[in-house]
Amino acid sequence: MFDKLQQAFWKALTPDLVPDEVKAVAEPIAGLSAEIVAALGGVDNLKSQQPLALTRVRVTLHDAACVDRQALSMAGVSGVMCLEGGVLHLITGLRA
């Protein structure tokens, strides 16, 4: 209960959040498109995400096996680096 409240509250704090019209699995997360989130196994599979190192988004997944590489590539992710502990680096190119 508290977690949900807290999540809602953090979402409200994030200014660049896309308004959540669709409460679908592919709910967009700040910085990641809906397609990418879906390809990562949906929002429930996503533990954390952090843009870093100029060209990458570091995501932590509950289950890295749910990742659809093909779909990621279609969604504009040019490279994927799988690391230990469910950590993935998505190479999304230089951020402006």
Added chain:
Amino acid sequence: MATPQQLQLLAPLSGVLMALDQVPDPVFAGRIIGDGLCIDPTSSTLCAPLAGVVSDVQASGHALTITSDAGVQVLMHIGLDTVNLAGEGFTRRVETGQRVEAGQALIDFDADYIALHARSLLTLMLVVSGEPFASLVGSTGLVEVGQPVLDVVVGAAVGEHPAPMPGDAVFSQPINLPNSNGLHARPAAVFAQAAKAFSATIHLHKLQAQANGKSLVAIMALQTAHGDSVQVSAEGEDAEAAVAALTRLLNEGCGEAVTAPAPVEANAAEMPNILRGVCASPGSALGQVMQVIEASLTVNEFGAEPPIELEALSQALIEADMALQHLRDTASGQAQAEIFKAHQELLADPSLLDQARALIDAGNSAAFAWKTSTDATAAMFRSLGNALLAERAADLDDVGQRVLKLILGVHEQTLELPDDTILIADQLTPSQTAGLDTRKVLGFATVGGGATSHVAILARACGLPAICGMPLQMLGLGNGTRVLLDADKGELQLHPDAESIDQLRTRHERQRQRHQQELAQASEAACTRDGQHIEVTANVASQGETAQAMELGASGVGLLRSEFLYLGRQQAPSQDEQVATYSAIARTIGPAHNLVVRTLDVGGDKPLAYVPMDSETNPFLGLRGIRLCLERPQLLREQFRAILACCELTRLHIMLPMVTNLAELRLARQILEEEARVVGIRHMPKLGIMIEVPAAALMADVLAPHVDFFSIGTNDLTQYTLAMDRDHPRLASQADSFHPSVLRLIAMTVKAAHAHRKWVGVCGAMASERLAVPLLLGLDVDELSVSVPLIPAIKSAVREVNLADCRIIAEQVSNLESAADVRAALQQFHGAKVDASPVMEN
């Protein structure tokens, strides 16, 4: 010239290609080092693109060069600005001089570590010998490790090596390298590029070693470090011009931003009469200069048999530990004892020892191994861009030096001090200050250090004035020079005249008298002349401090920094321990006064071992204070429960730090109410928030109905309002809470609170400044929470003023344009309204 042949270079990594022009680094994008390609890696082992000899591996493992038999040189550079990692995250699998096959593994790297700690993972493969090549893969898309990517035309290199002209070489003066990581790839490339513009043969010398000044790889192979002394030599027609230009380039950092541009020169003629720095500990003193210089030690790289060297190291470590224990036992204060305890912990650090042991096993001497491993770790601390860690690097240097002296058998000589000494140093280390006879020292002035540095802590503990961030010139002052150290103004005056000296003496005498009087009246109430009562409470972080505060006349605690329960330990404090501590403090204060407990206020800049956090680029704008607590609600819940246990013992107030939005307050209140229900509390404690984020001050009218009180944290409010770090050596003096913008935010907060009949306190450093008292009272602040020793002084400052006068001056100064103007106006007010009238009221 041989017939051109083709040489295929293989991709050193799998990954995504990026056009070289796009690489966000002007040196690489501008092809200053050489042309080639850039890969954003998806594999984490760098493999040889060609067969040849490893002509250079950087000690930090982030860059490597291979030279083929035909002379093609290929440099690989993993990541951008990765030299700052000082080797962390990289494992070298080859050594300089080793022959490697195409495709052989060269360097393993921890991609996640590098991504989290460096600017980028973008990896460059550059043909530095300058042969033309054709790309086999274009400039975008994916490549697989081992896939042919470039076709190099061998034997067509443009670079030629003219025979050295006969004649004498011109040498430069020795230059101390200002670059924090020595001449690593980028500055080396800038240097080589500049050297190529001259026809003379150019060499760069470091001790006995020398390198062709036009060869990037040769310069990098010198493995220079910060502060290394190097010389440039040139031989040929334009030798003089080359040496002059390259010397200037080296001094200026070869395109890198450097802090210490010029070598220290003791030039008395150019020394201004007043040197300026930043106040690290208030006060003033008249004395004579004593320079503290650390003797440089000679360390041989190679040692005897590893078992002998290992024995020497462990013997020195044991002796150092004993010496530190002795210093701890005889330390003059708690703060110093804590520092030496931390030093003992550094000595026992396994990673330091592992590094040193590995070097000894490789044939190095104990001294060299120990120095290398402590230097590397200190460099890493410094490179993390965190002021606190950088200060700890100074501690590590200090411990390193202590052990090194023991290994080398150099005896620590205690400094013989004359009376009335003002100590001058680049940096003062804890070991240097430990043996000092503080009765003979009147003050400190250092080039390095900040508000959190060791000197600052020591000086404040001893009540001595200190300034830091002084110009390098100061180190050129002769011992025995008469100086006047005015830390309040951040000034060191050389050869003060009789008038300044007299003024200082009178000031001291007056201060002494006033201090005695203040102490005598400490227990009396703090009421203005026109009868307005002001609560003067204390900022504390322990039960001992609370007791001291109550003795000095505090009417309660306005800020209990609960972090002290959490910091410096491996596990969260238990519920029982928390309850016991809060209860003891509450009992000390008693039921007649307020106890304001601030909930845990930590963030990425001082992470707790048991609250793992992702590293943040800017911790001061990250998960701090209430933000962190709401991320980890269990921590907050437990703290609330423990605080609630002392509800009956005192007038309990709970205060939330870093609140930015009403939602945060609501969430925290909900948790508090849930906990109160569980414990079965009848009277809820008061709940308030810190006003330290400008957003909260601006929204005070929205927040006020939902709180019981506000307390203004002027330190953070100032740094967030002015966007200036208060520990920044250059900005610290401007990051002043007296800035009119901060005053307006305070006024806004008070107005909103009073409209809803809520009280407002100020618990930042501003409240502990005498000069601020009329201003804060004039802004209608109800409570001043001050640092413990200053309670009597602030109470007496309250008694000196009329609230009506204060309101007028506060109104006026809020319309001034700068903090300096505000201070000047308040000084004038002080002179006119306070000093002119007797202080013996009440």
